[in-house]
């Protein structure tokens with residue numbers, strides 16, 4: 001009975017998700033947050049930041065497919081990609097599967113997240129150990145977009161919830177700078193929280209994006225590890241439309257094999273439940 005260790009991500013609405021833990025592999029406190037990697041019974045290895053589930057081996061493919069392949073297949077020729085956050089490496093791993101990508105810069109604020117994942121979650125973090133197209137920077141993404149003069153075809157904001165170190169990644173100054181360093185045909189995709197629990201955050205994010213960009217969308221996916229299962233990404237651009245400019249034939253031609261992403265899921269992800277559409281009315285161009 002005493003060896004029966006469970007962890008729980010508690011949600012403020014009085015709900016939690018519990019996982020049986022077989023082994024604690026890593027547990028440290030960085031200057032930003034606590035970083036834990038545990039071996040769970042049913043979800044494989046799991047990364048938690050401040051007790052919130054970030055990644056599990058069992059279902060990380062869902063999130064990483066959808067944050068990456070949706071924009072990379074909408075943009076006709078993405079060569080230079082920026083990832084803000086994404087310390088577990090899963091997003092960079094998927095970006096770098098596209099042979100047309102010449103460079104992927106990743107800016108993660110917390111080196112301990114990369115350290116923990118490189119040691120204990122190689123499934124996502126192997127790529128961080130060295131890839132000729134990856135430029136890994138341990139630093140502040142907010143500062144990076146403020147200071148860089150480089151232009152990116154795609155910017156992916158792979159952040160935690162808007163508390164702690166990720167909070168500025170949801171604000172207008174940040175997106176003003178993102179806009180500045182996007183190439184003309186650029187796309188920015190960001191972690192967009194839960195339609196069920198975070199309607200208010202989604203609304204404020206979409207307001208910020210809608211003020212800065214001509215086109216703004218939100219798209220959903222469902223996974224096993226985030227509160228409620230249904231989760232979202234935002235999509236913004238000054239031209240490209242994620243459905244009208246999606247050339248489906250490129251997916252097959254790419255020869256890439258996916259566990260979650262396919263052309264049907266790409267299109268379906270932009271079809272929203274009514275309550276979400278109503279909440280974001282006037283701020284998104286989803287059909």
Ligand code: AG3
Pocket residue numbers: 009052053054055063086087088089090091158159160161191225226227
């Ligand atoms: N990014 C975190 C998504 C939000 C999770 N929220 C939560 N569990 N309350 C995941 C990083 C994957 N590369």
